[in-house]
Amino acid sequence: MPFIPHTETDVKQMLASIGVDDIEALFDEIPAELRIGNLDKIPAGLNEMEMSRLMHERAAAQPQPLCFIGAGAYEHHIPAAIWEIVTRGEFYSAYTPYQAEASQGTLQLIYEYQTMMAHLTGMEASNASLYDGASGLAEAVLMAVRANRKSKSKRILMPVTVNPTYRSVAQTIVENQGITLELVDYPLAAGCIDVASLPTDPGDIAALVIPQPNFFGVLEDVNALTDWAHAHGMLVIAVVNPTSLALLTPPGEWGELGADIVCGEGQPLGVPLAGGGPYFGFMCCNLKHVRQMPGRIVGRTVDADGKPGFTLTLQAREQHIRRSKATSNICTNQGLVVAAATIYMTLLGAHGLNKVANASHQNTQHLSEQLSSIDGVTVAFSSPTFHEFVIKLEGVSVGDVLNALMADGVLGGFDLSADYAALGEAILVCATETKTAADIAIYRDALNRVMSRLKGGAA
Amino acid sequence: MSNVPSHLKYAKSHEWVESLSDDTYRIGISDHAQDLLGDMVFVELPEVGQAVSVQNECAVVESVKAASDVYSPLSGEVVAINEALVDNPDLVNRDAYGDGWLFTVKASDLSELAGLMSADDYIELRSDDDH
Amino acid sequence: MSNEMNSDLNSHQDGVIFEKSRSGRINASQSPRESAVSQVIPAALLRESPPMLPEVSEMQAVRHFTRLSQKNFSIDTHFYPLGSCTMKYNPRACNTLAMLPGFLNYHPLAPVETGQGFMSCMYELQEILKEVTGMKEVSLTPMAGAQGEFAGMAMIRAYHDARGDSTRCEVICPDAAHGTNPATAVMCGYKVKEIPTKADGDIDIEALKEVIGPQTAGIMLTNPSTVGVFERRITEIAKIVHDAGGLLYYDGANLNAILGKVRPGDMGFDVIHMNLHKTFSTPHGGGGPGAGPVGVSDRLIPFLPVPMVGYDGAQYHWLTKKDRPQSIGQLSAFGGNAGVLMRAYIYARLLGREGMPRIAEYSVLNANYMMAELQKKGFDLAFPSRRATHEFIVTLKRQAKTLDVSAMDFAKRLLDYGYHAPTTYFPLLVPECFLIEPTETEDKDTLDGFIDAMAKIQHEAETQADMVKAAPYTLPSRRLDDVRAARELDIVWQPNEQTE
Known part of the structure; x- marks a missing residue:
């Protein structure tokens, strides 16, 4: 049985020690009318190989486009040593x-x-x-x-x-x-x-x-x-x-x-x-x-x-x-x-963390300059930013732009229209240290294409 | 058997009250209460000038085992607090009726004294508790 | 725990990480390349001096944290019969498969078109949990049991409010309830009324009838209860509460004992939370993260916390406040502890419909066997007339009184024998108690070893009480001074200690 180590002999000895005939007898305090039969709607159990196959299929249904979304969750490089240590059983399976x-x-x-x-x-x-x-x-x-x-x-x-x-x-x-x-x-x-x-x-x-x-x-x-x-x-x-x-x-x-x-x-x-x-x-x-x-x-x-x-x-x-x-x-x-x-924090130290912060900031500055050079795209706010910024789009809907970008393999940012209607068609964009100059160029080129296509289509 | 001085009055919630003058009263927790709570690690006192009302919480005594509210046995205004407890909360353990006092109240309604217990009554209440 | 780890000879290697730090040591490989310094951020907003973080090499870090891990008990290394916590084995496949890159790299705000694999797992988990609890709908979003409790009580409040029934200001809890229950009721703006537990472990129904009334918003129950027995008159309790206009909240802490045997929905509960880190074997991780999904009866469906996962036959999508305008709202920045939910999903699929009742059967078998054997060794049971569920209570009140050896002393001595202590001093109403929960994943030999150790400690307590009272001896630390910890608060290491 999965994850249950008992042999038939074990069970017999244990029941004898308790003084009952079968395991069912141990549930005799539960009123009979409350007991249930089968859990029909739950699928039958899979073994590890079958489950592994299923999960690999599900993971494959998760394309991983180039992501410029932040809005509270940020893609950063994660040093290899971290999760090797964290998933050691002594940390992973300990209690409070x-x-x-x-x-x-x-x-x-x-x-x-x-x-x-x-x-x-x-x-x-x-x-x-x-x-x-x-x-x-x-x-x-x-x-x-x-x-x-x-x-x-x-x-x-x-x-x-x-x-x-x-x-x-x-x-x-x-x-x-x-x-x-x-x-x-x-x-x-x-x-x-x-x-x-x-x-x-x-x-x-x-x-x-x-x-x-x-x-x-x-x-x-x-x-x-x-x-x-x-x-x-x-x-x-x-x-x-x-x-x-x-x-x-x-x-x-x-x-x-x-x-x-x-x-x-x-x-x-x-x-x-x-x-x-x-x-x-x-x-x-x-x-x-x-x-x-x-x-x-x-x-x-x-x-x-x-x-x-x-x-x-x-x-x-x-x-x-x-x-x-x-x-x-x-x-x-x-x-x-x-x-x-x-x-x-131990692996990066103050110096490394500062480099992450600074690289994210600089990439965002660079991306902001690149995107605002596109016709119909402006940076929404004049104030300095850390590693995110807002762009406003003219003559197009944010939803259409983000969908078109996704078709080009780019997640262009977080649509602000639901939460901040006063901003008009606005996107919150993030570039962490994980983005290269080439990634930023891909985004710029894709947005350029999408903007001219959508604006052209609207005209 | 813990100590229950006979010249003090007691509340059911284990505070003691000592008369300092006609209308000022010093307040602490009983030796029995400190014994139940164990080693005191922190005492949160009211502020001088703060209004307190009878049977309402106005301080917290905290041990490793528990944080327990202290209820004012009398209504009135806090006129003094035992600042020594900030650095030495264990004074409550060592001398519950003396150096371990918590605060002093200028009482506004002396009829509330009638609601407090004598030492003998408090000893009896505690023996009920032990069952 | 090897002897080497206990030796004082190498204890100088066990300082805090900051003591291993040396100025100027940099791990270049883990950091990005150097970039130009910002010209746009005003100086007044810039940090003047760098934060004090360790400066160590990767190897120093790996060695330090690996050595720390070796100072822990864990399920992977020790029997951990911690009552009410369900410390069962965490299958490795659940971790490996939940950490496939497709899942790990999925941004929570990415369009659903890029998250169909993940969302299909979440949707199916909702369906599985519905079926196994008998509830009508499930939201996965609460991030821990306590947050599930909060969601449950907030829904009860929202239900009464929506009916214009604003007089209900009290929640009833048994005196044996988990401390989170009364704390949660207060967070939801309720007063708590406690009712006593009878000597046989059931709730005092007469006391319930006395406190219940038009002011009652609901009752919070655990069944099997926190004293390790099944509440036999649950149907009657449900009727009393419902007749008074109140709702029933089910604390799912003890679901392991009844999985696939009896369902909270069938017992009459209106809302339940589940602890997936217990029943569905997601790792406890040294105290989190957990997951505390909630399930509800028909009348509470509109109030479930969002987001939930919906399915229109072609695509999985998020259900938000737009779809559920009466929802109590969101409880986390995104959808909850997704990675934990993934592990629970994988575990549920590995078990399948036939594996779930087996969990109840073998966890209850193990508990009843241990209870019987410990009683034969002379230990006192708190509720000797009752069946154990997945856990049971031994009281060491007699030992405390006659030998001056407390439950805590037994607990610390068990550590020397290589067993994690059971839960001590909970529930509060049983003096000097051990709440023992072996779980279904332990084999008979392990249980026998624990029972032998208990008998040996009993003998030690009778013959050399002082030795037991000063245990443990073989762990990285002897008994710790928690009075000093609270009085002389040292919760952040300061660099000036480096010169000591």
Whole structure:
């Protein structure tokens, strides 16, 4: 039987020990009328060879076009060593490190991860991770309402330049607790928040969310925004791209006092796109707020012999002890994915991560210049960007353009028309370090052909 | 048998109350409560000037095993907090009725004192707990 | 765990990765080529000094993390009878086949035309989970059990709200419930009412009748329950809750015990979450990622979280808020933990319809065998009159009282014998408990070895209690000082320690 080791002799001996005649007898406490017969709609089992054949066929139905989509998930080179180590059984098949003495490997790795994330974001503390960037923002909002002791407010300022899916996920998760997310608009030409347009008397608000870069790839004026929020008694929640932090000011150094809570999507750190997950959300803060932070945290301590060792700490905040008064219902972190990110940051180091950030930035600049040279294509915003930018198309529909590009083997970007109708026909485009000059030329030539064909057809 | 000083009043939720003057009262958790919680690792205190109301949570004592809310036995305004607990939360373990006090309240409704227990009643309540 | 790993002689090699770092050491092969420095980003937005990340060679990194891995217990190396966690073997084919490049390189926002292979797997997984749970529709998107719970309770709330029934403010949980249950109810804006468990392990139905009423939004149950027995009067409970206008939520933590035997949908549940990292054998990964799909009865279908996968007979497509305007919304940036779902799909296809009931049969056989044998060795069962399901509870209250050796001491000593400890101190209502779940993938010899070890530790506890109380001895660490860990918080390594 697949994955069941019992022989007939084993079963006989075990039943005799229990004192029943057959295995069915072990289910005699289940009311008979509830028992089911066959699971007819489920296909019969396959052996490994048959399954392998099936999955190779399914994978072959996944063409891999040249991809210029980012919008929250980014294609980066993943060093070979990472997943070789991560899929070792000792990491892959271990459980949550509740028995610390039998989990020192996972625990030390998480401590090293926490250290890397704290230094990358410029904060004093990091948790062991959350599910993903979007749900991480929701947890950051809940945390800010708990942590801001100066404010009694459950209002949060949420810029429209934050990833629209993140806003929607945060809304789903926090709305039942009476928290309101109030949108902050942006000027259409700049593509980022205008600090001067913010109210001088915003009232009692728990926190301001600041994305860096924002969903358009544009860099926000994080220093002025942070100071404005603090001047009005708000906490600052930074939503950041971890790759960008090798190049950009870490949130801990924004403005006079730095951000209070930092969160974001960890996928760019060595995690494959994989259809959207598993990724991981990171969260950092300073020590004065650490007890309000959700999720697991590993601490270094000593054992009975005085040797350094690692253990889960601050567990009293968590659901398995505090139940209905816990900081969150979260149990797991994304342990295995965090292991990948930790090894990624180790292999690249600050120097390598900076090269990834810089190459992605430069490729995006180059692509932006190339695409905006095409008739009918303009760059939407004047502000500087990190590794994404928005193009506007004249006289064509984005849907038609993206479909035509796909037919040419290019995924041209993310269609913004549903979430940002005011932008007109606009596409969010990304080029990471994985794109060569030749790739960029392919995109330019394809878009050039498509634009002239579609515009010609329309005329 | 843990210590239950007879000059204090007690709440069912294991806080003690000591009269400092006509309307100011010092508040902590009982020796029995600290013993149940175990080694204290953190105490979250209210702020001076904060209004507290009877039987509402106003502080948190956290051990390795549990984080437990402290309910104010009296309504009023917090006039002092035990700042020594910030660095030495184990004072609650070592001296629950002395150096391990939590905060002092200027009470606004002295009739609430009638709702508290004597030491003897508290000892009896605890022995019920043990069953 | 080899003796070499325990030796103090090589412990200087086990420092944190930052202690192995040397300034100027660069792994050129893993990084892109040097490119020009940006001229467009204003200086005020640029980082002034590089972050402190390790500077080590690839070999140093590989050796460091490989050595760390060797300090873990895992299913691949040890028996791991952790109750309520279903630590069964994770078949390797599930990993290998989920990591084919066609799946790994698929951008979640790529057009569905380029994702038909992946989406067909997701669609079929939805169908399989529907059938095996008896629910009417399934959404795969919750990223963990706790998020599935959240989705479930949010749907219950959305259901009442949609009917204009705004007086329902309470959720009922048994006192033995997982801690996530009350925490989730609060996240959804509900107050929690706890009801007691009776001495035979069933819910106290009289207590349920007392607390239920027009203010009840629903009840959260696990069946088999967290105390390791099947709730026999489940149909009656479902009727009481439904008659009061409430809904029933099923925590799928213990689905392994009943897979293919009885279905939550048939028991009367309105919404369930499944832990695919338990029942469907996706790896636990040292604490995630998991996946917590939800299934619902007819009345909750409109509220399911999106996206889901639809099929029009020719093409698979995403169902979004446009298709499901009453949906509670999205719970993740994309569609959830797709890679975990792929592994569960592969596992489900390898088992097939005939393999699923076998899981219940052999996990229940293993648990009942261990329970019988441990009782014969003199251990006390928490619910001796009941059948075990896929797990059961031993209480060490007597040992704690007479020998001053606690369940935690037994747990730590088991590690020395090479067995991961069972779940200790959960459920909270059984004192000094061990919740033991062997799973179906363990053979009889392994179970016998564990039972022998328990008997030996009992003997040690009787003859040399102090030795047991100071265990473990043979692991990379002795017992850790968790009071110090919480009081003197050291959660981020600081470079100035390098000079120590």
